[in-house]
Amino acid sequence: MTELLRGLPPLLASHFVLVTVALGVAIVVGIPLAIAVADRPRLAFPIVTVAGVIQTVPALALLALMVPLVAETRGLGLGVSSFGFPPAVIALALYAVLPILRNAITGLRGVDPAVLEAARGMGMSRHQVLRQVQLPLAAPVIAAGIRTAAVWTVGAATLATPVGQACLGNYIFAGLQTRNWSMLLVGVAASAALAIVLDAILAGVEHALSARGSRRRGIVASATAALVVALVILGLPHVVVPRVSVAPVTAATRSERAGITKIRIGAKTFTEQYILAEVMRVRLEQAGIAVEVAGSLGSSVVFDALRAGDIDAYADYSGTIWVNHMHRPYGASRWQILAEVEAWLAREHHIRSLGSLGFENAYALAMRRDAADRMHVRAIGDLAPHARSLSIGGDYEWFGRGEWFAVQRAYDLHFARTSTFDPTLLYDAVARGEVDVISAFSSDGRIAGNDLVTLADTAHALPPYDAMILLAARVADDPRVECALAPLRGSITIERMRQANLMVDRAAGKSSPADAARWLLRGLPMRDCQD
Amino acid sequence: MIDIVGVSKRYGDVRALRHVTLQVASGELVAVLGESGSGKTTLLKLVNRLIDPDAGEIRIDGHPIATTDPVALRRTIGYVIQQAGLFPHWTVARNISTVPRLLGWDAATIRARVDELLAVVGLDGSHRDRYPDQLSGGQRQRVGVARALAARARLLLLDEPFGALDPITRVALQGELRRIHRELALTTIMVTHDMVEALTLADRIVVLYRGEVRQVGTPVELMTRPADDYVARLTSMARHQADAIADVSA
Incomplete structure (x- = not known):
């Protein structure tokens, strides 16, 4: 538990910074916008509607959408990174604008017209009416909107993890994917506590704004000061400097890349990825290179981040790149796909592949051993006569992927029912008999752990998914990086990867991904890369 | 001195004021009397430029207000509205x-x-x-x-200032207004729909009906020589009330 909590302060701090900056942007945008449109209903209606529509986009989708949006606009024309802080802040700020805008408009419109007429009649200019009368009288309603937005944003910010922004979501995503419930709870509890504290501070501000005279100004000033001080103290070590995207490699930049001292490693949102990131960390740290891991990234986010140079290395799978990025058809053989993927990465994206790690993490259909025995099912084709009375479970992607259509076509399968599960829950679902067949990952330890069998793909409907370490151009030629990571090629068998995955995923006697990584590396003949 | 010359104002199809001309002398207390929709509040707001006229001109001490900065103008004119x-x-x-x-x-x-x-x-x-x-x-x-x-x-505009007060407070404040007006030598325009208030307080009364001036005169002139049926109805109503009260107390 104490090891769990050690990571909390920096994540809490970056979560707080993320929320405060997003909220600040939303306030700076929302309140002037409200002032501009409050007495122009024809303008207010479309703007509030647009903000409302943005609100209906699920926060996770909105965050994910920001990544290509920022990337396509070349960092909004400012050259900011499309990874991590910038897209997260933009998405969260968009999300927070609605309650702020709506309350501010309501508050400004709610001021007694007689009071406004008196103010004008006294000889106040438009600006003076706004500053001296309208805004102070609307302030409590405006503050209530900010408070609502703050609580929402604290919650929504946990979803910034998959776009590469460190936050309390790191606990939640990693906890969910590795079935580490205490880790999940730490993330949830910390985010709830942050929401409560922020809400209490803002409640004080709101209360003060409804109060009168100098006391009001005092409370507002001290609460604002407290937030700013907290932001500065927590934020300073996390100041995010917009990073200019790495330009394509040229001979001129080559010499500057000598002597890599720090590497950022990415990982997608499942156990094997956490373990492989830790494997790379251990090796690189032994070679004297500092490592930072950005875990729980979305599958396309992590690839884009490597392309843009926001991360330096991660492990991907040949089939993923073949299907998702190269949009190539199925049916090629394993070695052909691997070779073409590596060539394409090098040519199109200046990305170096260190070759297959030695195992595949492919899609496979799996079912309970006893059920398979009863129905005499060994290969996927054997399912055909039974499928109409069977149900199949898949992860979020499965039923939308080409593999699913290819398998149905190749074996003429018509299942009675399909259900989507989080990958974490998929194996339990089939083990408990809630579904009969699942789309499993061939390297998942829970196949053996739950006494499942994978069915042979005799028609080669499912493409191969060789695991491979990918390096960004910045680090691809570094001799120490080469020395640390290149020997991993071909060093991990499917059995050992399954075992390592199971060590982390199993309910009793769990290991951390770092422990599993050290276990994997033990016994591998690795040379010392310290110079 | 306030000169209102041939002023008209319309809101869409509604003609709020039609060619209104009125002079208010320095030190005078003028009541603008009319029912709701008569244009009396519009007339008042034209003086401090909360509303600008479609036609006509308003001068204060000889200076046309249309060319003054409205914000600066309003700071020189006292303005009191209903419920303050x-x-x-x-x-x-x-x-x-x-x-x-x-x-x-x-x-x-x-x-x-x-x-x-x-x-x-x-x-x-x-x-x-x-x-x-x-x-x-x-x-x-x-x-x-x-x-x-x-x-x-030096100039005070009041828009139904006593409308929402209880009768005892109203009468007390009416007396106070009269005293303040005299002591500070103000020029005052007060909008009201209360004939008795206008009769007892004002030096002169302007009767507005659907945007037109029906009569301008002292209380005595209105009571003795109403210009038309509408004004006559208003004054006779006030007189009937007074008679009825006299009967009760007799």
């Missing part, structure tokens, strides 16, 4: 000092002026730091008058 329209987030003293602050008076002068005005409108110093919702309706209206006069305005 006090700023609810400010104390009595802060409310009264609104215009002096806009004009940039120094703090000591403002303080002295607030004390002076509290005395003028008959409130004692204990009211200084109260908020509007801690005052009675009559006290609020006194503060409203003090606020209107704070920057030594």
Whole structure:
């Protein structure tokens, strides 16, 4: 538990910074916008509607959408990174604008017209009416909107993890994917506590704004000061400097890349990825290179981040790149796909592949051993006569992927029912008999752990998914990086990867991904890369 | 002196004022009398340019107001509305000092002026730091008058200032207004729909009906020589009320 909590302060701090900056942007945008449109209903209606529509986009989708949006606009024309802080802040700020805008408009419109007429009649200019009368009288309603937005944003910010922004979501995503419930709870509890504290501070501000005279100004000033001080103290070590995207490699930049001292490693949102990131960390740290891991990234986010140079290395799978990025058809053989993927990465994206790690993490259909025995099912084709009375479970992607259509076509399968599960829950679902067949990952330890069998793909409907370490151009030629990571090629068998995955995923006697990584590396003949 | 010459104003299809001409002499207290929709409030707001006319001209002491800055103009004209329209987030003293602050008076002068005005409108110093919702309706209206006069305005516009007050308070404040008007030698235009109020308070009365002036005259002139049936109905109604009250007390 104490090891769990050690990571909390920096994540809490970056979560707080993320929320405060997003909220600040939303306030700076929302309140002037409200002032501009409050007495122009024809303008207010479309703007509030647009903000409302943005609100209906699920926060996770909105965050994910920001990544290509920022990337396509070349960092909004400012050259900011499309990874991590910038897209997260933009998405969260968009999300927070609605309650702020709506309350501010309501508050400004709610001021007694007689009071406004008196103010004008006294000889106040438009600006003076706004500053001296309208805004102070609307302030409590405006503050209530900010408070609502703050609580929402604290919650929504946990979803910034998959776009590469460190936050309390790191606990939640990693906890969910590795079935580490205490880790999940730490993330949830910390985010709830942050929401409560922020809400209490803002409640004080709101209360003060409804109060009168100098006391009001005092409370507002001290609460604002407290937030700013907290932001500065927590934020300073996390100041995010917009990073200019790495330009394509040229001979001129080559010499500057000598002597890599720090590497950022990415990982997608499942156990094997956490373990492989830790494997790379251990090796690189032994070679004297500092490592930072950005875990729980979305599958396309992590690839884009490597392309843009926001991360330096991660492990991907040949089939993923073949299907998702190269949009190539199925049916090629394993070695052909691997070779073409590596060539394409090098040519199109200046990305170096260190070759297959030695195992595949492919899609496979799996079912309970006893059920398979009863129905005499060994290969996927054997399912055909039974499928109409069977149900199949898949992860979020499965039923939308080409593999699913290819398998149905190749074996003429018509299942009675399909259900989507989080990958974490998929194996339990089939083990408990809630579904009969699942789309499993061939390297998942829970196949053996739950006494499942994978069915042979005799028609080669499912493409191969060789695991491979990918390096960004910045680090691809570094001799120490080469020395640390290149020997991993071909060093991990499917059995050992399954075992390592199971060590982390199993309910009793769990290991951390770092422990599993050290276990994997033990016994591998690795040379010392310290110079 | 206020010169209103041939002023018209329409809102869409509604003609709020039709060719209204009126002179208010310095030191005069003129009541503008009419039912709702007669254009009386529009006429008042034309004087401090909360509304600008479609046609016609308004001059104050000979200067056409159309060419003055409306914000600067309003700071020289006292303005009192129904239920006072006090700023609810400010104390009595802060409310009264609104215009002096806009004009940039120094703090000591403002303080002295607030004390002076509290005395003028008959409130004692204990009211200084109260908020509007801690005052009675009559006290609020006194503060409203003090606020209107704070920057030594010579011209006072009142829009149904006593409409929402109970009868006893209303009569007391009407007397106060008459006294303040005389003591400070103000030029005052008061909008009202109450014939008795107009008759007992004003030097002259302007009767408006659907945007047109039906009669301008002293209370005596209105009572003795109503210009038309409408004015005659108004005056006879006031007379009937007075007679009825006399009968009861006899």
